[in-house]
Amino acid sequence: MKTLLLLRHAKSSWADPGRADHDRELNRRGEKAAPFMGRYLREQALIPDLVWCSTAARAVQTLGLLGRDFASNADVIYSEDLYMAGERVLLESLHHTHEDANSVMFIGHNPGMEQFAQALFGGGDEVARDAMARKFPTCALAHFEFDVENWTDIAFGTGRLIVFTKVKELQAVKIGSE
Template sequence: MKTLLLLRHAKSSWTDPSRSDHDRELNRRGEKAAPVMGRYLHEQGLVPDLIWCSTAERTVQTLTLLGRDFASASDVIYNEDLYMATEAVLLESLGHTHDEARCVMMIGHNPGLADFAARLFGEGDGEALLEMNRKYPTCGLCQYEFDVDHWADVRFEAGRLIRFVKVKDLQGIGAPPT
């Protein structure tokens, strides 16, 4: 059994038009949201063994702000191919994950991350799927399980959706107001 966590980066800033999209940083809201999601993941026992992270500044900052458990307990692979990746690229990257990792997180961008999450659905929480398909907001997270031994065996329409969580749903554990 493998667990996959798909996390969209936290809210980024558009205040400096001279910055390239790749170099945009988080805004204050994003800086507050990422630690909230990190605490939630920690409380749920969802600290991954391995993290795939886009090299964009906002994804790297999101990872850093999730909390020290994520940076110290997880192997991290920073991959430029994940920047604005399609669902096919995300699936290919996931397939290169070492099989000792039981729980993997991917931190990326829309629309590719949302498209990837939707295409993985085979069964599971239908309400979460509807919510996820309505909007996959910044710092949104979905959790899938796959009945496979090898990450290379993960296929579209083969995942069991366990949950979809938005930071605004976590108001009770210190989420910033939306």
């Protein structure tokens, strides 16, 4: 059994229009959202064994704000190939994951993350899939499981979607419980 977590980076800033897209950092909303997602992942015991992270500033910053569990417990592969990658590049990267890792997280960008998640869907939570198809917002997480031994055995249409989590919903629950 393999677990794949697809996380879109948190909300980025457009304050400096002269800054290259790759170098854009998170805005305040993004800086608040990533720790919420990190807490959720810890509460759900979803600390990955390995993280594939885009080299874009906003993706690297998102990873850092998830919490120290993600930097110390997980190996991290920073890959420029993940910057604005499509579903085929993401699948190819996944196939290069070492087999010791049973749980992997990708931190990347749309439209690739959304397309990859849709392409992997082979069953599971249909309501979550429909929500994901409508919008894969910043700092949203798609949690998949695969009944395989090796990452190279994963193909499009073989994933079971467990849950699709939007950080905005996590924040609403926290505010509602205070």
